[in-house]
Amino acid sequence: MARKTGSHAEITGPAIRAAALRLFARSGYAAVSMREIAAEVGVRAGALYLYTPDKQTLLYDMMRDNMQRALEAWQLAKIDGTPMQQLEAFVRFHVNYHVDRSDEIFVAYMELRNLTPENFEQIEALRRDYEGEVECILTDGYMSGDFKLADIRVSTMALIAMLNGVMTWYREGGRLSRVRIQQIYWDMAKQMVQA
Amino acid sequence: MARKTGSHAEITGPAIRAAALRLFARSGYAAVSMREIAAEVGVRAGALYLYTPDKQTLLYDMMRDNMQRALEAWQLAKIDGTPMQQLEAFVRFHVNYHVDRSDEIFVAYMELRNLTPENFEQIEALRRDYEGEVECILTDGYMSGDFKLADIRVSTMALIAMLNGVMTWYREGGRLSRVRIQQIYWDMAKQMVQA
DNA sequence: GATTGAACTGAACACCCGTTCAGATAGAAC
DNA sequence: GTTCTATCTGAACGGGTGTTCAGTTCAATC
Incomplete structure (x- = not known):
């Protein structure tokens, strides 16, 4: 059963997409690392993989x-x-x-x-x-x-x-x-x- | 004194610029490595630095x-x-x-x-x-x-x-x-x- | 044929990459 | 208070990055 107060997935997921969009737009896909995206969200790189299978899919x-x-x-x-x-x-x-x-x-x-x-x-x-x-x-x-x-x-x-x-x-x-x-x-x- | 027959600098220099241009246009600066450019020219990465101080300057x-x-x-x-x-x-x-x-x-x-x-x-x-x-x-x-x-x-x-x-x-x-x-x-x- | 020097190699440097995963954390449920 | 589980960490993996440089190569020169 999903948590209510403590659940961050509904925050982190969109935050990742927003950060990736902003960074891709500013620097370009190839120049942005998963660690940069994670840092922008306030999370470590590994956590991104709970929300996207890989970087390419994030872009796609x-x-x-x-x-x-x-x-x-x-x-x-x-x-x-x-x-x-x-x-x-x-x-x-x-x-x-x-x-x-x-x-x-x-x-x-x-x-x-x-x-x-x-x-x-x-x-x-x-x-x-x-x-x-x-x-x-x-x-x-x-x-x-x-x-x-x-x-x-x-x-x-x-x-x-x-x-x-x-x-x-x-x-x-x-x-x-x-x-x-x-x-x-x-x-x-x-x-x-x-x- | 410059060589005549054996000199390659006048070939390699433009070849590097041409290869870099082609590869940057196709894949983008950030996605192209110095080794790729060198391979396109038929040379090793180190040789590029006889013709450009660094990758950024090559682009600029x-x-x-x-x-x-x-x-x-x-x-x-x-x-x-x-x-x-x-x-x-x-x-x-x-x-x-x-x-x-x-x-x-x-x-x-x-x-x-x-x-x-x-x-x-x-x-x-x-x-x-x-x-x-x-x-x-x-x-x-x-x-x-x-x-x-x-x-x-x-x-x-x-x-x-x-x-x-x-x-x-x-x-x-x-x-x-x-x-x-x-x-x-x-x-x-x-x-x-x-x- | 010895010397020179421009052109290039090969290996190394320190660092960053995308990705994986065992384990820590902490709120929810009982 | 114990258990459960969604969420995230920290460290590691193999490999790629830009760059440096001592050493090799070899045509041109003397």
């Missing part, structure tokens, strides 16, 4: 959970409407999500090459799903004549790359408010696809 | 040389003319340069966090110089009324992020020719800034 689980959460969040945020309305919803969602969870997103993009081939395959599939959402919107808009695009595939990549850029410079409490940033990026995206 | 020198080469190349490629013409020159140059030297650029963006603070400062300054070139063009175009921009700083970051995206998907011998890719990116950039 983190990336998979983050990608799935992002996909689910978008499923809730997406709307019906014209391609232009759908694109606006996506741009605002994406910018907002990146600003809110910059560590998650940063790790998801930077640490792909530190996954084992099998794990990479899984994460890459989720990433393709996410990109597919954008490509769908652009394709719809292209077919309907709402968007003018030289190349749908390249436009998809370019749009996502442009939006991802926000996480490289955005800092809490900076010059621009979140709403303002959303608006600026939406203005640029709109111009990019405008017929 | 590589990044500094690459950034300086990129800046010099742009100085040669840039043109006088309207902001629109200057921007076109930049976009075509940037896309072309990224496609040609994807390893250099990839390392320059991915390994910033593995530099010591002092080295980071130096490289970051070069990167700011490069971004400054774009910001100048956008500012000129904004002032003259040629460009319509919600925020010059954000537009600069967004434009560069969009263009950098090309290196994440471009592969030699793919669906699109280099000239076609240049054209597509220029079309998108043009729309982004269009008044």
Whole structure:
């Protein structure tokens, strides 16, 4: 039977994931040791292995959970409407999500090459799903004549790359408010696809 | 006095830099060992220290040389003319340069966090110089009324992020020719800034 | 053919790595 | 108060790390 007062597992588990995320985002997976993660949590390295089978799985689980959460969040945020309305919803969602969870997103993009081939395959599939959402919107808009695009595939990549850029410079409490940033990026995206 | 036939230093030195660049780009600085680099060159780890004082300097020198080469190349490629013409020159140059030297650029963006603070400062300054070139063009175009921009700083970051995206998907011998890719990116950039 | 010196090796240094596991600790249950 | 068990420690494992350096190699020179 589980303890009530004395139980730390429900604290330590999330603390490990949070510390690992923070450290991976700051220094990179390869440069962070299990002892560093443990120290951040206030525990010895051996204790980590009660919560993850190994370091690689710690990374993989983190990336998979983050990608799935992002996909689910978008499923809730997406709307019906014209391609232009759908694109606006996506741009605002994406910018907002990146600003809110910059560590998650940063790790998801930077640490792909530190996954084992099998794990990479899984994460890459989720990433393709996410990109597919954008490509769908652009394709719809292209077919309907709402968007003018030289190349749908390249436009998809370019749009996502442009939006991802926000996480490289955005800092809490900076010059621009979140709403303002959303608006600026939406203005640029709109111009990019405008017929 | 230097040997002529038997001298290997002029071969080994560049070979080390090339191997390190390739391996850093593939696996990341922290995940690549000096022994791996040496093996790629066909030499033992100790020999590397005839060509670099340490691993960190190997990374730093590589990044500094690459950034300086990129800046010099742009100085040669840039043109006088309207902001629109200057921007076109930049976009075509940037896309072309990224496609040609994807390893250099990839390392320059991915390994910033593995530099010591002092080295980071130096490289970051070069990167700011490069971004400054774009910001100048956008500012000129904004002032003259040629460009319509919600925020010059954000537009600069967004434009560069969009263009950098090309290196994440471009592969030699793919669906699109280099000239076609240049054209597509220029079309998108043009729309982004269009008044 | 002896000498020189640039280029490289091989072994060692001290330290850090991910991971394992017998044993300590302490709150919960009886 | 004893037992139980979830949680964590401390030490160890084999192996890898960046780096150093005395010694080897060998083409070029005299």
